[in-house]
């Protein structure tokens with residue numbers, strides 16, 4: 001700032017101090033300003049992974065991401081990999097463990113990741129402005145100008161580079177906004193339609209209310225893509241990792257298919273039991289293979305009456321097929337209120353995959369969740385934030 005005129009001349013302004021923005025700020029050269037309207041940076045990091053932050057995935061490749069262009073993420077992911085981020089975490093003595101499926105979590109607290117990024121920014125001399133807003137953006141001869149409103153007043157900022165890292169629309173209560181899409185519209189950068197991803201399904205009133213809290217391993221298929229993990233019945237519908245994963249592939253009006261016996265051969269198990277215990281109820285036996293409350297619920301939907309001896313091979317076979325290809329019609333999803341991510345966003349066709357810079361507007365970069373690159377559940381979305389943030393930082 002110069003005297004009372006409240007003007008600031010910098011090299012790079014980053015809007016949004018989340019995962020991608022902080023990563024980019026910490027590794028950018030020159031005079032860097034990072035602005036966030038929140039009270040603290042990296043709030044989503046802090047609450048992620050149940051407070052332990054699933055910060056990356058050991059199996060991260062571009063095939064774990066949804067995007068209008070499935071090749072777009074390859075360059076950034078290859079030039080800053082999960083192993084690079086693990087090395088950074090190790091350098092900061094943050095203890096971690098693999099929980100499942102290559103998912104890496106902090107042993108102690110997600111706050112350690114936020115502290116690491118804040119520390120890196122401080123070391124790099126980054127100017128962090130919280131509870132601040134940026135508005136009135138304009139293209140200038142040498143870059144961009146905008147008004148920065150901080151708790152102590154307004155400053156006119158002139159910057160060579162402008163990096164938009166304000167994330168997607170998920171969880172507005174935590175400060176998520178459509179800011180990135182508005183800036184894109186202002187500078188003529190196309191945006192693909194957005195929708196909630198990694199989000200629970202809802203069903204017509206009370207569909208699974210009686211079995212809310214029941215969890216079971218399942219294969220869930222939406223739009224031809226299948227995930228095998230836990231499924232959880234909720235008051236409003238379905239959740240659990242298998243369901244959240246499938247939700248990113250689902251489109252309004254489509255059915256989903258649930259296989260409730262992904263690893264158990266129910267047919268053989270029931271047939272074997274029939275030989276020695278034919279007088280037992282089918283539901284009693286089925287409750288040894290599936291959660292008892294789920295069996296009770298299913299008995300209200302399909303005929304499960306009678307003893308095992310009453311069930312012929314073909315009836316058993318039909319039952320197994322039903323349990324392995326249970327077609328359900330979600331009425332919708334819980335939407336941005338609880339979605340972990342936003343699908344769609346800044347059209348990847350408009351960005352350089354090497355630097356995340358707009359192809360048509362020099363010096364304008366979009367990184368992180370704002371871009372139309374969305375990862376699976378399991379640390380992939382943070383890896384995209386680190387990799388895309390790093391891609392822009394190296395180019396700046």
Ligand code: FDA
Pocket residue numbers: 015016017018019020021035036037038041042043044045047048049050053054055056132133134165166167168170171174175176177179339340341367368369370378379380381382383385
């Ligand atoms: P991010 O949302 O992190 O940051 C955007 C920043 O911009 C915020 O600080 C916000 O305040 C600020 N901002 C927004 N609008 C602004 C404006 N107009 N002006 C100024 N500032 C503005 N992923 C994963 O890989 N592992 C995990 O364990 C989890 N867990 C998880 C839990 C929950 C509950 C949620 C909601 C999400 C996850 N995720 C996750 C997803 C992950 O949090 C997400 O993909 C990244 O945070 C995206 O990073 P960005 O930096 O792009 O946006």
